[in-house]
Amino acid sequence: MVEPMIVAFLCTWCSYTGADIAGISRLKYPANLRAIRVPCSGRVSPELIMRTFDQGADGVLVLGCHIGECHYDTGNHRTAKRIPVLQTLLSFVGLERERLRLDWVSASEGERFARIVNEFTEVVRELGPCHWRRFDQTRSMAVDNTLAFGAKR
């Protein structure tokens, strides 16, 4: 059984620090997590998330500051609106909305961070591997590239 790959976008000022606190407090959370630090959750754009799924992530977690606590005042306002819309779009084309989760974690909430990561990893494990991954699909339109060229990736 292949372990799910979870990519988390953590904002510098809140959730990344929260993750740090979780580590310092020796709180356990699954090693499936790959953390990517961004200046603000507002930086997380749809193309970034789709690229992440394309590259093989099974689940994407976006964690930002609570509303009203954003270091840049309103960066997380955009995130709050955009992620649900992106979830709807992805769900419409066959990617379960549970694979993308938005939540808020402040700099001191180490326990909250660990809990969210644990929950999310379990949900994604239930869903199984994500078939969004690149190279599962053929490329050429007239002929299957691998047939024509005999070359395998």
Added chain:
Amino acid sequence: MTISAEIQAKAAEWLTSGDVACVVGYERGTHGRTRPAFIYQGEDVARLIFDKTCTHNLTTYLPQLFNDGSLMKATHKLAPDASIAIITKPCDIRAINVLIGENQVSRERLKVIGVVCEGILDGAGKRAFVECEPIYTYQRRCRSCSERVPLVYDFLIGESVSPELVQEEENLRGIQDLTTSERAKYWLAQFDRCIRCYACRQVCPLCNCPACLYERDDSLWVGMGFGVDEKRTFHLGRAFHLAGRCVGCDECERVCPMGLPISLLNRRLAQEIETMFGYRPGIKPAFSPLTSILQQEQGIP
């Protein structure tokens, strides 16, 4: 006077008086097909027509015309304060509102000839239509359109109409009823046919970025190739960038040479935006709610 004659008269009036430097309208082209026309002289107005085959959303040319031709070199280089007249249907006017809201178009330099619209025929722009043939069907967007009179105009042509409407399908061609994996299969089959010709993007009035995110030389967000995953990313990304901005003219779907059901993506998001924010793009000049901060009354998700 027929609608075409009224349009020709108004265009001639504005061009000869110098009120406008250019009239953007429709003409009959080759093989009986309707196409966009740019009229600069009074004596050319006889080319202008308006009927149920005028499918194009001419507002797509406005950002170019207003940007001193930086994206396009106009034959007659327009003076910086020159006005432009445009023939528009109600759906096109909504695009103008969004463009005004986003500062891509200047309302003062625009003279809008709004036409009351009975609907546009399926196949318009791609074929000739014969008078004596049996009844043609209207395009899907027209069959459920409740906005027959333009919201904004400087000159209105046409009598008010109330055609019989077809209820918009809630489940978007059945996709909402499919399971997740059925949906994935359906959409992969659609995106497989895409040839990244970008006609959908080029014809869209709201897609006017000088450089598209999905066409970067460094393949940052998506590769250059014609893989299904790459094409999916382009279409989804484009639909997302249009959320709260797309006015539903469906020209993207009409121009697609491969028959991709592109409008389904935009309509799904339009539904979502309306549910979440109570907002419909193009009713007045404004930004998409996705670009603004949360309002006091909105709950935190």
Added chain:
Amino acid sequence: MTMITRSALFRWLDEMAEELPLIAPSYVEGILLYRQVSKSSEVAMARERPVLSPKEVFFPSTEVLFTINKNGDKLRLNETLPVKEQVVFGVKACDARGLSSLDAMFIDTAPADPYYAAQRKLTTVIGMKCKEMGETCFCTELGLSPDDPSGVDISLAEFEEGFDVQVMTQKGLDLLNRYLQDGADFYIDRSPLSGCTDATQPTRVVLPEAKTFPLLFEDAMWDEVAERCLSCRICAYACPTCRCFDIRDEELPASAGERRFERIRCWDSCTRNAYRRTAGGHDPRAGKGERLRNRIYCKYYYFPRRYGQLSCTGCGRCIDLCPVNIDITEILRRIVEVRQFP
């Protein structure tokens, strides 16, 4: 000429489809395209031409040129030339002419393109003569004929009882002898075409004289005819002779501690924004008029001067598909008019 019955043809297609990639016109959600088929029932014996030309079989929309393995500073290049034999069925005269136009550039002019050349060598082309011309077809105006059998290995013509079989090359003869040994008597028959079977009047086209083109380079007509152009790529991608491409290195998933890349080439179009933009930002074809002029000149002036044949087969796809009715025959008529009344 010999003939085979309809059922014999379908049996032959079925047998081929089982052994090698058979690419034929097939309906994909209502759109007629060249696609790999697994049985003869998937082949559409349609009157119309497929929306795209068969050039994508020989010049794929995305092609891997080679892959690169990178381990620290060490690089290893891996060849990815085509190796598999295949058959394309149902190719019309205009599309066959398109292949010969691509041959003139990709193969006949040194250095030959090894990918295209290999694909051409490995592929047997079975043509199908047209019995009538479409509304936008104008192949006859360019010296072609809907039932011209040149450019394919085997040319078929449908009639009531079955299909006439005209073998044009040794490759075609070999394919027939491999699959149809039941008494049919095949031989190479490069006899001239029998004459156009259709009475439909195609669009009238007068090709401008070569000297007209340089004289019209700076003319104002280009900005005017291109004003409604959307700068999409439909015309170039659907065209059987357009062959511009872009090349890029992109990363693949790493494996066994090595980074992997592939060098791919993809279709491109001179009509798109920034096609001709050079490093430093200078763009000699920043305007749509300049790009449309280049498209016309490439097809009717530059390519013939360089390679001795037109880069247009009169198939009419660009006219069918252009969302704003930019009609290449109208432009040619306009060129001739402008020169008559300068």
